[in-house]
Amino acid sequence: MHVIVDFTVVPVGTGVSLSRYIAVCEQVLEARGLTHQLHANGTNVEGEWDEVFAAIRDCHERLHQMGVPRIHTDIKLGTRIDREQHMTDKVASVQKKLADR
Amino acid sequence: MHVIVDFTVVPVGTGVSLSRYIAVCEQVLEARGLTHQLHANGTNVEGEWDEVFAAIRDCHERLHQMGVPRIHTDIKLGTRIDREQHMTDKVASVQKKLADR
Amino acid sequence: MHVIVDFTVVPVGTGVSLSRYIAVCEQVLEARGLTHQLHANGTNVEGEWDEVFAAIRDCHERLHQMGVPRIHTDIKLGTRIDREQHMTDKVASVQKKLADR
Amino acid sequence: MHVIVDFTVVPVGTGVSLSRYIAVCEQVLEARGLTHQLHANGTNVEGEWDEVFAAIRDCHERLHQMGVPRIHTDIKLGTRIDREQHMTDKVASVQKKLADR
Numbered sequence: 569m570h571v572i573v574d575f576t577v578v579p580v581g582t583g584v585s586l587s588r589y590i591a592v593c594e595q596v597l598e599a600r601g602l603t604h605q606l607h608a609n610g611t612n613v614e615g616e617w618d619e620v621f622a623a624i625r626d627c628h629e630r631l632h633q634m635g636v637p638r639i640h641t642d643i644k645l646g647t648r649i650d651r652e653q654h655m656t657d658k659v660a661s662v663q664k665k666l667a668d669r
Numbered sequence: 670m671h672v673i674v675d676f677t678v679v680p681v682g683t684g685v686s687l688s689r690y691i692a693v694c695e696q697v698l699e700a701r702g703l704t705h706q707l708h709a710n711g712t713n714v715e716g717e718w719d720e721v722f723a724a725i726r727d728c729h730e731r732l733h734q735m736g737v738p739r740i741h742t743d744i745k746l747g748t749r750i751d752r753e754q755h756m757t758d759k760v761a762s763v764q765k766k767l768a769d770r
Numbered sequence: 771m772h773v774i775v776d777f778t779v780v781p782v783g784t785g786v787s788l789s790r791y792i793a794v795c796e797q798v799l800e801a802r803g804l805t806h807q808l809h810a811n812g813t814n815v816e817g818e819w820d821e822v823f824a825a826i827r828d829c830h831e832r833l834h835q836m837g838v839p840r841i842h843t844d845i846k847l848g849t850r851i852d853r854e855q856h857m858t859d860k861v862a863s864v865q866k867k868l869a870d871r
Numbered sequence: 872m873h874v875i876v877d878f879t880v881v882p883v884g885t886g887v888s889l890s891r892y893i894a895v896c897e898q899v900l901e902a903r904g905l906t907h908q909l910h911a912n913g914t915n916v917e918g919e920w921d922e923v924f925a926a927i928r929d930c931h932e933r934l935h936q937m938g939v940p941r942i943h944t945d946i947k948l949g950t951r952i953d954r955e956q957h958m959t960d961k962v963a964s965v966q967k968k969l970a971d972r
Contacts, residue, residue: 574912581786609877675811682887710776766793
């Protein structure tokens with residue numbers, strides 16, 4: 569099952585600067601060959617369900633190995649069976665509606 | 670890796686009444702023997718990472734089989750390595766702080 | 771506009787133990803007279819849109835005053851115009867579906 | 872209080888195609904002069920707390936006026952008092968960490 573995901577990893581108990589942890593998660597996605605896009609409040613990623621969630625688990629494991637004691641993560645995800653859809657389609661579809669007005 | 674999760678399944682394109690779909694997801698969790706607790710805006714569940722996410726995937730698959738064309742799901746999750754924690758501990762810990770005031 | 775909300779406040783950069791901060795937010799909701807219910811991964815609250823979001827802002831302000839440098843918060847919310855609904859209705863509706871099976 | 876927000880509006884009970892509703896919300900943000908950025912799973916926006924949440928409420932009201940019976944929305948937000956931060960800073964900070972490796 570194909571899934572489009574947005575996730576935000578929030579390391580807790582390790583200071584206010586979180587970007588180096590986010591960078592580790594970006595590298596996990598890159599190493600696993602998943603299509604992904606960083607944005608200001610999270611990362612979009614798409615792929616097969618099991619591969620995407622294994623990547624997020626891997627991210628958690630690496631951060632804990634780096635000494636992060638606690639991690640809070642948010643995930644928003646979508647699946648659909650009416651048609652195939654990719655991340656780029658979603659932005660393009662809204663932009664087309666805006667251009668048509 | 671143990672994980673405590675809150676998730677909300679939002680079937681899209683299938684009418685405004687969603688409770689029968691939520692009930693199917695509750696049954697999935699029950700059948701899989703995962704500790705879970707329904708609340709007004711989602712369901713709390715805890716267990717091993719792979720088991721919890723397999724259950725949520727199973728829920729998506731069943732709803733799609735029932736004809737739901739599109740599903741949006743939110744997940745909030747926590748992992749920690751500083752100590753063992755369960756769902757009931759989290760509520761009890763806040764309630765103790767409130768009682769101590 | 772009536773809104774049913776689930777929110778989770780995650781103080782960042784202030785240690786791994788967060789329950790005393792959650793307790794402060796519970797007191798804010800209580801003092802403002804909003805219907806609310808703590809659960810393992812957040813708090814459900816309902817009321818008028820502006821009142822609910824003013825309460826969450828108040829919670830942020832108090833935690834910052836306590837010295838929390840950074841706060842990440844998740845909110846899930848629902849509004850509907852087809853019928854009136856309250857938090858207790860949502861749980862009861864799913865439980866009825868489960869009982870009918 | 873300055874806030875950086877990511878939000879996703881999910882109209883329920885109105886078909887599977889949601890992009891025209893997302894476009895309305897983009898126009899609300901634009902009309903209100905808020906800094907915003909659409910991505911594959913939501914929209915990032917920043918500004919004063921009350922202005923940002925008034926904009927999201929406005930989006931809900933407009934969609935209900937268009938006939939959407941029910942709306943589920945996710946919001947992730949961050950506030951901080953240790954330093955000023957904007958949306959573009961957050962992406963740049965992670966990218967710098969990636970470039971330094």
